[in-house]
Amino acid sequence: MQTELALHHWRFGQVLAERLCAGILRISGYTDIQPQAPLGGPDGKKDILVRRDGKCYIAAAYFPTTVSSFTEIREKYKSDLLGVKANKADGFVFLVNQHLTVGERAKLLALGGPHDEIFNVERMRAALDDPRGYGLRLEFLRIPMSPEEQVAFFNTDQQDRIQRLLRDGLKDEEVAARLPTVARLDSSLIKLLHGAMFENYCLSEGSSDFVVPRVRGGRIRAMQTYVVDAEGEGELLHVGLPPEQLEDALASLFGRWRHAYAEAVGADREVVLRTLAWFHHGFVSIMPFPDGNGRVARLILDQAAFELCRRGVAADLTTDRPAYFAALRAADAGDLNPLVERLRAALIG
Known part of the structure; x- marks a missing residue:
């Protein structure tokens, strides 16, 4: 609940919002993350450029400080979506600190292409309340880790390293058994x-x-x-x-x-x-x-x-x-x- 409230009632400005979103994208599997103009100035309809699975994405962060209607969110989504064509990208990622139902998310996704994604407040909360997100949560939301979360954070990091070693060392015939x-x-x-x-x-x-x-x-x-x-x-x-x-x-x-x-x-x-x-x-x-x-x-x-x-x-x-x-x-x-x-x-x- 604390994480959700801190996101929904954002008080840290656009610069930190974009940096937080860049971190969320990183722990969510995106790579080559390039914030364009977080300190201000024209960004060419692209808050953040990221890649995943060989595709290039335009990412946009929308963190209003008060509750926005779905109409307002949709207009912002449509405006930022123009960056995909303008920058010849493969998809669009929209990060918004507002509540969106499945039906509302489906309506927004229908405006773009098949590779587009939405991180609404609940999805971002889930990412930040996962052990991989504890560091971001501490840095940007000022929410400290409990002793139990510290153990989970370091154990998860260790397990990720082990999994990478196992994955890289497996032979094809071993994959099915594992x-x-x-x-x-x-x-x-x-x-x-x-x-x-x-x-x-x-x-x-x-x-x-x-x-x-x-x-x-x-x-x-x-x-x-x-x-x-x-x-x-x-x-x-x-x-x-x-x-x-x-x-x-x-x-x-x-x-x-x-x-x-x-x-x-x-x-x-x-x-x-x-x-x-x-x-x-x-x-x-x-x-x-x-x-x-x-x-x-x-x-x-x-x-x-x-x-x-x-x-x-x-x-x-x-x-x-x-x-x-x-x-x-x-x-x-x-x-x-x-x-x-x-x-x-x-x-x-």
């Missing part, structure tokens, strides 16, 4: 994960004296399952696969996922997003468990996104339920684009 657990998902692992999440989950029914288990953690469902719009008029949103098809469907999905994950490692951001969207849709469509399918799917999605593109996925991916289910229905019909765009807008970290 892929993380999410890359090697199968039915047994997904049951273990669900069991760990719902081991003691119960739901009171009828009265406070009668409590029955609603979810048997780690057990594939034996009954037909439906998703109904509880917030509307009870519309049937989705029908899960029949129980007798679940094991085969999961085996097929995870088999394809292991190949797709390996191909997505080091791939372009668009390839990663489509891979994640495809798998997320596939899993929630199967609905292997009597309950908790969405929570398991979001946990896997968040971890896989972090591993493949160093970004987490905000919980508000599914907050707008009508838009989320509309994206899933579009994917049912073979169109992943709406789900990809929601996922792109929900990336944080």
